[in-house]
Amino acid sequence: MRLTPDEMRMRFRERGLKMTPQRAAIYQALAGTVSHPTAEDLHRHVRRQHPMISPNTVYYTLGVLREAGLVHEVNYWHDRSRFDANITPHHHLVCLGCRSIQDLTDEALDRLSVSGRLKGGFEVTGHRVEFHGYCSTCCRAGRHLSRPDHRRHR
Amino acid sequence: MRLTPDEMRMRFRERGLKMTPQRAAIYQALAGTVSHPTAEDLHRHVRRQHPMISPNTVYYTLGVLREAGLVHEVNYWHDRSRFDANITPHHHLVCLGCRSIQDLTDEALDRLSVSGRLKGGFEVTGHRVEFHGYCSTCCRAGRHLSRPDHRRHR
Protein backbone atom coordinates (compact mmCIF):
# COMPACT_ATOMS: atom_id res chain seq x y z
CA MET A 1 0.00 0.00 0.00
CA ARG A 2 0.94 3.60 -0.54
CA LEU A 3 2.61 5.39 2.35
CA THR A 4 2.10 9.00 3.33
CA PRO A 5 5.27 11.08 3.44
CA ASP A 6 4.83 11.40 7.21
CA GLU A 7 4.42 7.68 7.73
CA MET A 8 7.53 7.01 5.71
CA ARG A 9 9.48 9.73 7.46
CA MET A 10 8.55 8.17 10.78
CA ARG A 11 9.59 4.66 9.79
CA PHE A 12 12.96 5.95 8.68
CA ARG A 13 13.46 8.13 11.75
CA GLU A 14 12.69 5.47 14.29
CA ARG A 15 15.40 3.32 12.75
CA GLY A 16 17.91 6.13 12.48
CA LEU A 17 17.92 6.18 8.69
CA LYS A 18 18.41 9.34 6.69
CA MET A 19 15.61 10.24 4.36
CA THR A 20 16.52 11.08 0.78
CA PRO A 21 14.40 11.45 -2.34
CA GLN A 22 15.99 8.33 -3.85
CA ARG A 23 15.32 6.26 -0.76
CA ALA A 24 11.76 7.45 -0.50
CA ALA A 25 11.16 6.57 -4.13
CA ILE A 26 12.67 3.10 -3.82
CA TYR A 27 10.79 2.25 -0.65
CA GLN A 28 7.57 3.71 -1.98
CA ALA A 29 7.90 1.65 -5.15
CA LEU A 30 8.49 -1.54 -3.21
CA ALA A 31 5.69 -0.84 -0.75
CA GLY A 32 3.35 -0.14 -3.65
CA THR A 33 3.59 -3.51 -5.36
CA VAL A 34 2.79 -7.08 -4.48
CA SER A 35 5.11 -8.49 -7.12
CA HIS A 36 8.38 -9.00 -5.20
CA PRO A 37 10.52 -7.10 -7.71
CA THR A 38 14.24 -7.44 -8.32
CA ALA A 39 16.68 -4.59 -7.72
CA GLU A 40 16.73 -4.06 -11.47
CA ASP A 41 12.93 -3.87 -11.61
CA LEU A 42 12.99 -1.22 -8.91
CA HIS A 43 15.73 0.71 -10.64
CA ARG A 44 13.75 0.73 -13.86
CA HIS A 45 10.65 1.94 -12.03
CA VAL A 46 12.31 4.62 -9.92
CA ARG A 47 14.25 5.96 -12.86
CA ARG A 48 11.05 7.50 -14.18
CA GLN A 49 11.16 10.03 -11.34
CA HIS A 50 14.91 10.09 -10.83
CA PRO A 51 16.54 9.66 -14.23
CA MET A 52 20.08 9.84 -12.82
CA ILE A 53 19.66 7.27 -10.07
CA SER A 54 22.26 4.54 -10.30
CA PRO A 55 21.71 0.83 -9.90
CA ASN A 56 24.28 1.04 -7.16
CA THR A 57 22.06 3.32 -5.12
CA VAL A 58 19.23 0.84 -5.45
CA TYR A 59 21.43 -2.02 -4.26
CA TYR A 60 22.84 0.05 -1.43
CA THR A 61 19.45 1.29 -0.32
CA LEU A 62 17.89 -2.16 -0.38
CA GLY A 63 20.77 -3.39 1.76
CA VAL A 64 20.21 -0.60 4.26
CA LEU A 65 16.46 -1.18 4.36
CA ARG A 66 17.02 -4.91 4.78
CA GLU A 67 19.44 -4.43 7.65
CA ALA A 68 16.95 -2.05 9.27
CA GLY A 69 14.27 -4.72 8.95
CA LEU A 70 12.07 -2.63 6.66
CA VAL A 71 12.28 -5.02 3.74
CA HIS A 72 12.84 -8.74 3.30
CA GLU A 73 14.89 -10.45 0.66
CA VAL A 74 13.55 -13.63 -0.92
CA ASN A 75 15.68 -16.08 -2.85
CA TYR A 76 13.44 -18.73 -4.34
CA TRP A 77 15.37 -18.62 -7.57
CA HIS A 78 19.06 -18.51 -7.68
CA ASP A 79 19.41 -16.06 -10.53
CA ARG A 80 18.65 -12.91 -8.61
CA SER A 81 17.31 -11.59 -5.32
CA ARG A 82 13.79 -10.30 -5.00
CA PHE A 83 12.48 -7.92 -2.37
CA ASP A 84 9.38 -7.55 -0.26
CA ALA A 85 8.22 -4.54 1.77
CA ASN A 86 5.53 -6.66 3.42
CA ILE A 87 7.16 -7.51 6.72
CA THR A 88 4.06 -8.87 8.42
CA PRO A 89 4.15 -12.66 8.83
CA HIS A 90 3.13 -14.25 5.58
CA HIS A 91 4.01 -17.02 3.17
CA HIS A 92 4.41 -17.38 -0.58
CA LEU A 93 2.98 -19.14 -3.60
CA VAL A 94 5.84 -19.61 -6.04
CA CYS A 95 4.91 -20.30 -9.66
CA LEU A 96 7.20 -22.78 -11.38
CA GLY A 97 5.93 -21.62 -14.76
CA CYS A 98 6.51 -17.87 -14.78
CA ARG A 99 8.46 -17.50 -11.51
CA SER A 100 5.95 -15.12 -10.06
CA ILE A 101 5.62 -14.93 -6.28
CA GLN A 102 2.26 -14.29 -4.61
CA ASP A 103 1.69 -13.49 -0.96
CA LEU A 104 -0.27 -15.98 1.09
CA THR A 105 -1.61 -14.90 4.46
CA ASP A 106 -2.71 -17.80 6.64
CA GLU A 107 -2.92 -17.66 10.43
CA ALA A 108 -2.60 -21.41 10.78
CA LEU A 109 0.70 -21.45 8.92
CA ASP A 110 2.03 -18.67 11.14
CA ARG A 111 1.61 -20.90 14.18
CA LEU A 112 3.70 -23.85 12.99
CA SER A 113 6.42 -25.12 15.24
CA VAL A 114 8.98 -27.87 15.22
CA SER A 115 7.64 -30.91 17.04
CA GLY A 116 9.56 -31.63 20.22
CA ARG A 117 13.25 -31.24 20.75
CA LEU A 118 14.15 -33.39 17.76
CA LYS A 119 15.92 -30.38 16.37
CA GLY A 120 18.99 -30.98 18.52
CA GLY A 121 19.50 -27.64 20.20
CA PHE A 122 18.47 -25.53 17.22
CA GLU A 123 16.85 -22.32 18.46
CA VAL A 124 14.06 -21.31 16.08
CA THR A 125 13.40 -17.60 15.57
CA GLY A 126 10.97 -17.77 12.68
CA HIS A 127 9.71 -19.76 9.77
CA ARG A 128 8.21 -19.45 6.33
CA VAL A 129 6.21 -21.80 4.15
CA GLU A 130 6.70 -21.86 0.41
CA PHE A 131 4.12 -23.51 -1.80
CA HIS A 132 5.21 -24.30 -5.34
CA GLY A 133 2.91 -24.84 -8.23
CA TYR A 134 1.36 -22.96 -11.11
CA CYS A 135 -0.44 -19.65 -11.04
CA SER A 136 -3.80 -19.29 -12.76
CA THR A 137 -2.22 -17.67 -15.81
CA CYS A 138 0.22 -20.53 -16.25
CA CYS A 139 -2.51 -23.11 -15.68
CA ARG A 140 -4.58 -21.52 -18.44
CA ALA A 141 -1.53 -21.57 -20.69
CA GLY A 142 -1.19 -25.30 -20.02
CA ARG A 143 2.24 -24.90 -18.48
CA HIS A 144 1.28 -27.05 -15.50
CA LEU A 145 1.04 -30.08 -17.80
CA SER A 146 4.66 -30.08 -18.86
CA ARG A 147 7.45 -30.90 -16.49
CA PRO A 148 8.79 -27.84 -14.71
CA ASP A 149 11.68 -26.31 -16.53
CA HIS A 150 14.64 -26.51 -14.24
CA ARG A 151 17.02 -24.69 -16.54
CA ARG A 152 18.65 -21.53 -15.38
CA HIS A 153 17.49 -18.15 -16.66
CA ARG A 154 20.39 -15.75 -16.39
CA MET B 1 23.67 -42.70 2.89
CA ARG B 2 26.16 -44.54 0.77
CA LEU B 3 24.85 -46.12 -2.44
CA THR B 4 25.97 -49.44 -3.88
CA PRO B 5 27.27 -49.26 -7.45
CA ASP B 6 24.24 -51.30 -8.56
CA GLU B 7 21.76 -49.04 -6.84
CA MET B 8 23.34 -46.01 -8.42
CA ARG B 9 23.53 -47.66 -11.83
CA MET B 10 19.84 -48.41 -11.59
CA ARG B 11 18.85 -44.88 -10.61
CA PHE B 12 20.76 -43.51 -13.57
CA ARG B 13 19.45 -46.09 -16.00
CA GLU B 14 15.81 -45.66 -15.18
CA ARG B 15 16.13 -41.97 -15.96
CA GLY B 16 18.10 -42.51 -19.15
CA LEU B 17 21.30 -40.97 -17.81
CA LYS B 18 24.75 -42.13 -18.83
CA MET B 19 26.91 -43.35 -16.02
CA THR B 20 30.43 -41.99 -15.86
CA PRO B 21 33.06 -42.12 -13.11
CA GLN B 22 32.75 -38.37 -12.61
CA ARG B 23 28.98 -38.53 -12.28
CA ALA B 24 29.11 -41.44 -9.92
CA ALA B 25 31.61 -39.61 -7.73
CA ILE B 26 29.60 -36.40 -7.65
CA TYR B 27 26.32 -38.13 -6.87
CA GLN B 28 27.95 -40.39 -4.31
CA ALA B 29 29.51 -37.40 -2.59
CA LEU B 30 26.21 -35.58 -2.44
CA ALA B 31 24.30 -38.64 -1.27
CA GLY B 32 26.89 -39.23 1.41
CA THR B 33 26.53 -35.95 3.24
CA VAL B 34 23.77 -34.14 5.12
CA SER B 35 25.42 -30.75 4.71
CA HIS B 36 23.81 -29.39 1.53
CA PRO B 37 27.11 -28.55 -0.17
CA THR B 38 27.75 -26.01 -2.90
CA ALA B 39 29.01 -26.99 -6.35
CA GLU B 40 32.42 -25.79 -5.27
CA ASP B 41 32.34 -27.95 -2.13
CA LEU B 42 31.52 -30.97 -4.27
CA HIS B 43 34.25 -30.15 -6.75
CA ARG B 44 36.78 -29.90 -3.94
CA HIS B 45 35.65 -33.25 -2.54
CA VAL B 46 35.48 -35.15 -5.81
CA ARG B 47 38.83 -33.83 -6.92
CA ARG B 48 40.51 -36.15 -4.43
CA GLN B 49 39.53 -39.11 -6.60
CA HIS B 50 39.44 -37.30 -9.95
CA PRO B 51 42.18 -34.70 -9.91
CA MET B 52 41.41 -33.48 -13.42
CA ILE B 53 37.67 -33.00 -12.98
CA SER B 54 36.61 -29.50 -13.92
CA PRO B 55 34.19 -27.27 -12.03
CA ASN B 56 32.25 -27.17 -15.26
CA THR B 57 31.59 -30.89 -15.10
CA VAL B 58 30.28 -30.50 -11.58
CA TYR B 59 27.91 -27.72 -12.64
CA TYR B 60 26.80 -29.63 -15.71
CA THR B 61 26.25 -32.84 -13.80
CA LEU B 62 24.31 -31.16 -11.03
CA GLY B 63 22.09 -29.59 -13.67
CA VAL B 64 21.46 -32.95 -15.25
CA LEU B 65 20.75 -34.63 -11.93
CA ARG B 66 18.44 -31.81 -10.98
CA GLU B 67 16.50 -32.03 -14.22
CA ALA B 68 16.23 -35.77 -13.73
CA GLY B 69 14.81 -35.17 -10.26
CA LEU B 70 17.68 -36.95 -8.48
CA VAL B 71 18.83 -33.87 -6.62
CA HIS B 72 17.22 -30.69 -5.36
CA GLU B 73 18.67 -27.23 -5.39
CA VAL B 74 18.15 -24.98 -2.37
CA ASN B 75 18.60 -21.24 -2.45
CA TYR B 76 18.22 -19.92 1.07
CA TRP B 77 21.19 -17.63 0.57
CA HIS B 78 21.59 -15.69 -2.55
CA ASP B 79 25.32 -16.01 -2.86
CA ARG B 80 25.40 -19.55 -4.19
CA SER B 81 23.25 -22.59 -4.77
CA ARG B 82 23.38 -25.58 -2.51
CA PHE B 83 22.37 -29.11 -3.36
CA ASP B 84 20.54 -31.97 -1.70
CA ALA B 85 20.40 -35.63 -2.71
CA ASN B 86 17.64 -36.26 -0.18
CA ILE B 87 14.56 -36.12 -2.35
CA THR B 88 12.14 -37.52 0.19
CA PRO B 89 9.75 -34.89 1.55
CA HIS B 90 11.51 -32.93 4.25
CA HIS B 91 12.09 -29.44 5.55
CA HIS B 92 15.05 -27.40 6.71
CA LEU B 93 16.50 -25.65 9.73
CA VAL B 94 18.53 -22.74 8.40
CA CYS B 95 21.10 -21.22 10.76
CA LEU B 96 21.38 -17.45 10.50
CA GLY B 97 24.72 -17.56 12.28
CA CYS B 98 26.83 -19.98 10.24
CA ARG B 99 24.48 -20.54 7.31
CA SER B 100 24.34 -24.26 7.88
CA ILE B 101 21.26 -26.15 6.72
CA GLN B 102 19.91 -29.15 8.64
CA ASP B 103 17.26 -31.55 7.47
CA LEU B 104 14.03 -31.68 9.42
CA THR B 105 11.69 -34.59 8.90
CA ASP B 106 8.21 -34.00 10.23
CA GLU B 107 5.11 -35.81 9.01
CA ALA B 108 2.79 -33.06 10.20
CA LEU B 109 4.59 -30.45 8.12
CA ASP B 110 4.37 -32.67 5.04
CA ARG B 111 0.58 -32.55 5.25
CA LEU B 112 0.15 -28.77 5.16
CA SER B 113 -2.18 -27.30 2.64
CA VAL B 114 -3.46 -23.92 1.67
CA SER B 115 -6.71 -23.18 3.43
CA GLY B 116 -9.61 -22.90 1.01
CA ARG B 117 -9.53 -21.43 -2.42
CA LEU B 118 -8.12 -18.13 -1.26
CA LYS B 119 -5.19 -18.79 -3.50
CA GLY B 120 -7.06 -17.60 -6.59
CA GLY B 121 -6.60 -20.46 -9.00
CA PHE B 122 -3.05 -21.31 -7.98
CA GLU B 123 -2.45 -25.04 -8.40
CA VAL B 124 -0.16 -26.27 -5.66
CA THR B 125 2.22 -29.12 -6.47
CA GLY B 126 4.34 -29.10 -3.33
CA HIS B 127 5.58 -27.12 -0.41
CA ARG B 128 8.48 -26.74 1.96
CA VAL B 129 8.87 -25.18 5.38
CA GLU B 130 11.99 -23.32 6.34
CA PHE B 131 12.72 -22.59 9.97
CA HIS B 132 15.34 -19.94 10.65
CA GLY B 133 17.27 -19.60 13.85
CA TYR B 134 20.57 -20.61 15.37
CA CYS B 135 22.17 -24.04 15.47
CA SER B 136 23.51 -25.41 18.73
CA THR B 137 27.07 -24.44 17.81
CA CYS B 138 26.08 -20.85 17.12
CA CYS B 139 23.98 -20.70 20.29
CA ARG B 140 26.97 -21.81 22.35
CA ALA B 141 29.08 -19.18 20.63
CA GLY B 142 26.53 -16.56 21.65
CA ARG B 143 25.75 -15.64 18.09
CA HIS B 144 22.00 -15.83 18.71
CA LEU B 145 22.26 -12.81 21.01
CA SER B 146 23.45 -10.38 18.38
CA ARG B 147 21.31 -9.27 15.54
CA PRO B 148 21.62 -11.50 12.49
CA ASP B 149 24.22 -10.28 10.09
CA HIS B 150 22.46 -9.47 6.88
CA ARG B 151 25.58 -8.50 4.98
CA ARG B 152 26.46 -10.40 1.86
CA HIS B 153 29.29 -12.91 1.85
CA ARG B 154 30.54 -13.12 -1.72
Add this chain to the structure above:
DNA sequence: TCCTTGTTAGGATTGATTCCTATATAGCAC
Protein backbone atom coordinates in the same frame (compact mmCIF):
# COMPACT_ATOMS: atom_id res chain seq x y z
C1' DT C 1 24.60 28.39 9.01
C1' DC C 2 28.14 25.03 9.66
C1' DC C 3 29.84 20.21 10.35
C1' DT C 4 29.90 15.66 10.34
C1' DT C 5 28.58 11.62 8.58
C1' DG C 6 26.11 8.85 5.66
C1' DT C 7 24.55 8.89 0.64
C1' DT C 8 24.95 9.10 -4.32
C1' DA C 9 26.88 8.26 -9.09
C1' DG C 10 29.64 6.01 -11.84
C1' DG C 11 33.45 3.39 -12.98
C1' DA C 12 36.10 -0.72 -11.90
C1' DT C 13 36.00 -5.32 -10.13
C1' DT C 14 34.49 -9.71 -8.45
C1' DG C 15 33.11 -14.37 -8.81
C1' DA C 16 29.53 -17.95 -9.39
C1' DT C 17 27.69 -19.68 -13.26
C1' DT C 18 27.15 -20.35 -18.13
C1' DC C 19 28.78 -20.64 -22.91
C1' DC C 20 31.82 -22.58 -26.43
C1' DT C 21 34.24 -26.29 -28.55
C1' DA C 22 37.57 -29.93 -29.44
C1' DT C 23 38.34 -34.36 -27.67
C1' DA C 24 36.94 -38.49 -25.23
C1' DT C 25 33.87 -42.10 -23.96
C1' DA C 26 29.34 -44.61 -22.52
C1' DG C 27 25.92 -47.34 -24.35
C1' DC C 28 23.96 -49.63 -27.99
C1' DA C 29 23.73 -52.45 -32.37
C1' DC C 30 25.96 -55.73 -34.97
Add this chain to the structure above:
DNA sequence: GTGCTATATAGGAATCAATCCTAACAAGGA
Protein backbone atom coordinates in the same frame (compact mmCIF):
# COMPACT_ATOMS: atom_id res chain seq x y z
C1' DG D 1 34.76 -57.34 -29.44
C1' DT D 2 34.17 -53.55 -33.08
C1' DG D 3 32.19 -49.57 -34.73
C1' DC D 4 28.83 -45.72 -34.41
C1' DT D 5 26.57 -41.99 -32.43
C1' DA D 6 25.08 -39.15 -29.01
C1' DT D 7 26.48 -37.27 -25.07
C1' DA D 8 30.10 -36.04 -21.45
C1' DT D 9 34.33 -33.83 -20.20
C1' DA D 10 38.01 -30.18 -19.76
C1' DG D 11 39.37 -25.93 -20.08
C1' DG D 12 39.19 -21.42 -21.67
C1' DA D 13 36.27 -17.42 -22.60
C1' DA D 14 32.23 -14.87 -21.50
C1' DT D 15 28.29 -13.25 -18.70
C1' DC D 16 26.28 -10.27 -15.46
C1' DA D 17 24.23 -9.58 -10.76
C1' DA D 18 26.29 -7.77 -7.15
C1' DT D 19 30.01 -5.50 -4.73
C1' DC D 20 33.94 -2.36 -4.13
C1' DC D 21 36.07 2.17 -4.54
C1' DT D 22 36.00 7.03 -4.40
C1' DA D 23 35.01 11.86 -5.12
C1' DA D 24 31.29 14.96 -4.82
C1' DC D 25 26.92 15.73 -2.27
C1' DA D 26 23.39 16.53 1.04
C1' DA D 27 20.63 15.09 5.43
C1' DG D 28 20.15 16.16 10.03
C1' DG D 29 21.84 17.82 14.22
C1' DA D 30 24.43 21.52 16.78
